[in-house]
Amino acid sequence: MKKTIVFLLIFLVVLSFSAAADNGKIIVGIGEEPDTLDPNQTTRFHSYMILSHVVEPLFTLDKDYNVIPLLLESYDWSDDGLKMTVNLKQGIKFHNGAELTAVDVKASYERYFAMSPLANYLPAKNGGIYQIDTPDKYTVVFHFKTAKPLALYHMADAHVSIMPEEWLSNTEAEKIGRTELIGTGPLQLDEWVSGDRIVMSRFDDYNHAPDFISNPGPAKSAQMIFRVVPEDATMMAELMAGNVDFTFDVPPSSVKVLESKPDLRVETAPTYSVQYLAMNMQKSVIKDKDMRLAVAHAVNKEQIAKAAWFGVGKKIDGLINKATIGYWPGVKNIAYQYDPEISKQILSDLGWEDNDGDGIREKDGQKLELTLITFSNIDQWRKAGEIVQAQLAKIGIKINLETAEVGATYDRAETGDYDIGIFRNTWWLGQPYLRFLVHSSGIGSSNYGQWSTPELDKNIEIAGSSMSLAERTEALNEVQKTVVESGVWVPLVSNSNIFVAKDDVVGVDEMLTHPWWPPLMRALLLHKE
Amino acid sequence: MFQYILRRTLLIIPILLGVTILVFSLMHISGDPVKLTYGTNLTADMLQQKRQELGLDKPIVEQYFHWLINALHGDLGLSIRTHSGVIQLINERVWATLELTTIALLITLVVSIPAGIISAVKRYTFFDQVARIFALFWVSMPYFWLGLIFMIIFSINLKLLPVSGRGGAIWTWEGFKYLILPSLTLGLPPAALFMRMIRSNMLEIINEDYVRTARSKGLKEYTVVLKHAFRNALISVVTLLGLRIPWLFGGAVITETVFAWPGMGRLLVDSIMKRDYPVVQGVVLVIAILVVISNIIVDFAYAFLDPRIRYN
Numbered sequence: 001m002k003k004t005i006v007f008l009l010i011f012l013v014v015l016s017f018s019a020a021a022d023n024g025k026i027i028v029g030i031g032e033e034p035d036t037l038d039p040n041q042t043t044r045f046h047s048y049m050i051l052s053h054v055v056e057p058l059f060t061l062d063k064d065y066n067v068i069p070l071l072l073e074s075y076d077w078s079d080d081g082l083k084m085t086v087n088l089k090q091g092i093k094f095h096n097g098a099e100l101t102a103v104d105v106k107a108s109y110e111r112y113f114a115m116s117p118l119a120n121y122l123p124a125k126n127g128g129i130y131q132i133d134t135p136d137k138y139t140v141v142f143h144f145k146t147a148k149p150l151a152l153y154h155m156a157d158a159h160v161s162i163m164p165e166e167w168l169s170n171t172e173a174e175k176i177g178r179t180e181l182i183g184t185g186p187l188q189l190d191e192w193v194s195g196d197r198i199v200m201s202r203f204d205d206y207n208h209a210p211d212f213i214s215n216p217g218p219a220k221s222a223q224m225i226f227r228v229v230p231e232d233a234t235m236m237a238e239l240m241a242g243n244v245d246f247t248f249d250v251p252p253s254s255v256k257v258l259e260s261k262p263d264l265r266v267e268t269a270p271t272y273s274v275q276y277l278a279m280n281m282q283k284s285v286i287k288d289k290d291m292r293l294a295v296a297h298a299v300n301k302e303q304i305a306k307a308a309w310f311g312v313g314k315k316i317d318g319l320i321n322k323a324t325i326g327y328w329p330g331v332k333n334i335a336y337q338y339d340p341e342i343s344k345q346i347l348s349d350l351g352w353e354d355n356d357g358d359g360i361r362e363k364d365g366q367k368l369e370l371t372l373i374t375f376s377n378i379d380q381w382r383k384a385g386e387i388v389q390a391q392l393a394k395i396g397i398k399i400n401l402e403t404a405e406v407g408a409t410y411d412r413a414e415t416g417d418y419d420i421g422i423f424r425n426t427w428w429l430g431q432p433y434l435r436f437l438v439h440s441s442g443i444g445s446s447n448y449g450q451w452s453t454p455e456l457d458k459n460i461e462i463a464g465s466s467m468s469l470a471e472r473t474e475a476l477n478e479v480q481k482t483v484v485e486s487g488v489w490v491p492l493v494s495n496s497n498i499f500v501a502k503d504d505v506v507g508v509d510e511m512l513t514h515p516w517w518p519p520l521m522r523a524l525l526l527h528k529e
Numbered sequence: 530m531f532q533y534i535l536r537r538t539l540l541i542i543p544i545l546l547g548v549t550i551l552v553f554s555l556m557h558i559s560g561d562p563v564k565l566t567y568g569t570n571l572t573a574d575m576l577q578q579k580r581q582e583l584g585l586d587k588p589i590v591e592q593y594f595h596w597l598i599n600a601l602h603g604d605l606g607l608s609i610r611t612h613s614g615v616i617q618l619i620n621e622r623v624w625a626t627l628e629l630t631t632i633a634l635l636i637t638l639v640v641s642i643p644a645g646i647i648s649a650v651k652r653y654t655f656f657d658q659v660a661r662i663f664a665l666f667w668v669s670m671p672y673f674w675l676g677l678i679f680m681i682i683f684s685i686n687l688k689l690l691p692v693s694g695r696g697g698a699i700w701t702w703e704g705f706k707y708l709i710l711p712s713l714t715l716g717l718p719p720a721a722l723f724m725r726m727i728r729s730n731m732l733e734i735i736n737e738d739y740v741r742t743a744r745s746k747g748l749k750e751y752t753v754v755l756k757h758a759f760r761n762a763l764i765s766v767v768t769l770l771g772l773r774i775p776w777l778f779g780g781a782v783i784t785e786t787v788f789a790w791p792g793m794g795r796l797l798v799d800s801i802m803k804r805d806y807p808v809v810q811g812v813v814l815v816i817a818i819l820v821v822i823s824n825i826i827v828d829f830a831y832a833f834l835d836p837r838i839r840y841n
Contacts, residue, residue, distance in 0.1 A: 033799070035610040035611045035612075036611050036612055036613075038612075041612055117575065117579070120575075174612070174613060174614065174617075178611070178613055193695070193791065194618065194621035194622060194791060195621070195622055195625070195789075195790075195791025195792070195795055195796065196694055196695050196789070196791040197694070227694055227789070228789060228791070229693055229694075229789045230786060230789060230795065230799070231786055231787055231789065233677055233787075234680070234692060234693050234787060234788065234789055237677070237680045237681070237684060237685055237692045237693070238692045238693060240685050241680075241684045241685045241688065241692050242688075243684075243691065243692055377802070405802075407561055407562070407564055407804055410561070410564045411561060411564065414564075414573075442573075444573060445573035445576070446573075
């Protein structure tokens with residue numbers, strides 16, 4: 001018996017030691033494994049968030065959304081806006097020891113144009129860069145077919161990051177972004193164990209962080225390990241057991257529980273993602289503007305934010321929100337407010353009445369029934385669908401809620417097989433985002449309202465092409481106004497970014513000073529004392 | 530015997546063909562992978578261009594035969610999502626699944642065989658009653674729930690074992706400790722089933738004449754139980770083993786997800802959710818091969834256990 005007790009005690013001591021924390025590294029829990037870390041191939045959020053620690057674009061965004069140089073000393077536009085000359089910072093090193101030069105920039109941009117599914121605005125085919133010259137080692141000249149006033153924003157995107165030309169030419173395509181990734185970022189890729197973890201270590205030669213970050217480099221933590229934890233309940237368990245130092249992948253429903261844990265810090269911040277109702281203008285009932293307004297006034301967005309997003313999401317008025325570049329504050333003055341009495345009056349005026357007392361209005365023998373589609377695989381969307389169904393039932397509209405997983409829902413949205421849909425989109429830059437959602441070129445695909453006007457199209461074009469900032473702003477504001485007033489799109493909720501950190505993680509306060517906590521700040525600042 | 534082996538081996542071909550046709554058809558009617566991967570970023574024209582690049586614009590029969598011919602040449606294609614080779618992806622994950630399922634199977638056998646034998650020999654004793662109650666408890670446990678309970682007890686409250694993930698090599702403590710909870714989760718529920726089966730068979734056998742004869746010859750009790758009774762009870766255990774192996778891989782899908790164990794099960798779930806056809810096809814093919822091989826081994830084990838069995 002004594003032997004057994006002694007054995008058990010030794011066993012427990014060994015286990016306790018094995019669970020001891022390592023202060024030299026930060027463990028970041030991620031809910032989804034990146035598809036690839038190749039910046040030119042991925043479109044996934046998680047990939048972008050992780051590869052941004054390793055590779056960097058020429059420009060970045062400061063706390064006020066201004067585009068500022070990251071890898072360059074200066075840049076200069078020609079008067080006609082068709083030529084941009086970039087002078088690179090000297091002495092910036094890649095992780096393989098090579099120095100950043102103009103040929104690396106040219107090779108990276110050409111690869112981006114050739115491979116990236118996101119290369120829409122900058123390539124020559126859309127009036128963008130048709131030639132890149134490298135007159136000397138540190139100078140790059142971009143030649144544009146047409147003036148591209150938003151080019152700098154797109155050049156600040158991590159998908160157009162700079163990688164060494166020689167390494168790109170000599171590395172097998174399958175290895176890039178999988179077993180190897182070379183950039184100028186504060187962390188270097190050490191190992192990717194498929195399905196389990198991505199290990200990165202500090203790049204000691206990093207020293208060119210922008211001024212808005214207090215630490216110019218190198219990173220304060222020696223190692224950052226991204227652990228893949230796909231199940232929400234498991235992520236919660238990891239946080240409670242103290243095995244994860246930091247995560248931005250917890251569901252809104254867990255925020256209250258995590259906030260009650262004294263050793264955890266929970267923070268939220270607005271995102272640029274938008275959940276909205278889209279009314280299908282190809283359908284006869286919903287095509288009537290008064291009917292759309294009846295629906296818009298009957299939707300209680302606060303209730304949706306509270307019940308479906310557990311209070312972590314915020315009610316929004318426009319199709320782009322405060323965190324997106326190009327947001328028009330005036331949108332809140334024209335948004336249709338929640339007032340079901342107005343909805344009831346509109347429906348009565350239209351001749352829809354509930355004559356048989358079953359709670360559903362009818363007209364000319366036709367019941368007022370509409371089909372609402374949304375995604376089934378994420379709780380928030382499904383719940384939002386159920387809440388809208390209940391809210392519209394109160395004004396006498398029967399909603400047939402049909403949920404399906406993402407691919408099937410998009411298929412239906414594309415074919416117009418619905419009356420109303422709840423969709424979600426995310427983009428940090430207003431003009432291309434609205435072009436994608438409401439331009440006539442998107443009818444039958446990304447324009448889920450299936451509606452546009454020549455005036456709307458014209459303003460979207462101006463907002464993306466005018467060299468005058470005032471003209472661009474005015475046009476984009478006009479687009480936002482038209483979108484809301486039309487009632488074709490009813491913005492609902494913008495979910496918040498949530499991050500959870502252990503209380504011994506230092507650097508969180510400074511990270512919170514930036515509106516979207518960029519990966520660069522995370523890599524440079526987070527550490528344990 | 531040779532004919533039997535040949536016949537069983539040839540039977541693998543239609544089974545695998547059937548599995549691949551079924552999976553291929555189901556995947557293709559369930560959604561567009563290009564829309565799912567790029568849906569909110571690309572215009573309709575660009576999406577169509579992507580479909581052409583991936584060959585998804587061709588008729589489904591043509592796509593299937595194209596895949597099949599490549600598969601016969603050892604090429605399972607490229608993942609739509611990660612752009613990596615499917616064989617490479619499977620190779621990165623298959624060993625983790627084999628580690629998990631092997632250890633889980635060992636737990637099943639190590640727990641169930643002694644418990645089943647003792648329960649039968651000590652029928653209606655305190656041990657038997659407790660073992661039967663526990664068996665009922667374990668056999669009713671869903672893997673998902675059991676895994677979370679283990680996490681709460683051993684990882685969060687006692688802080689003895691890691692919550693999830695995979696450590697180093699399993700012959701080191703650093704690696705093995707990550708395997709304990711997932712393999713217990715996967716191994717204990719079937720152990721309960723096996724234990725009940727062994728107990729029931731042993732109860733029948735220990736009342737047989739030849740067992741009584743063995744006892745009357747003065748053989749020691751453990752010799753009677755293990756050599757004479759248990760060997761005959763093993764036939765049904767092996768049958769159950771053959772039936773449970775596909776369940777083991779099915780359970781691994783859930784267990785790997787709960788414990789973030791980087792095996793093929795999770796790769797399969799991720800790929801199904803993302804409509805990554807080539808990876809789903811490849812993983813299902815590998816799992817089907819493993820299941821078929823396991824069942825053939827089980828069939829051969831009959832001959833070893835019972836020489837009366839003649840395969841012709």
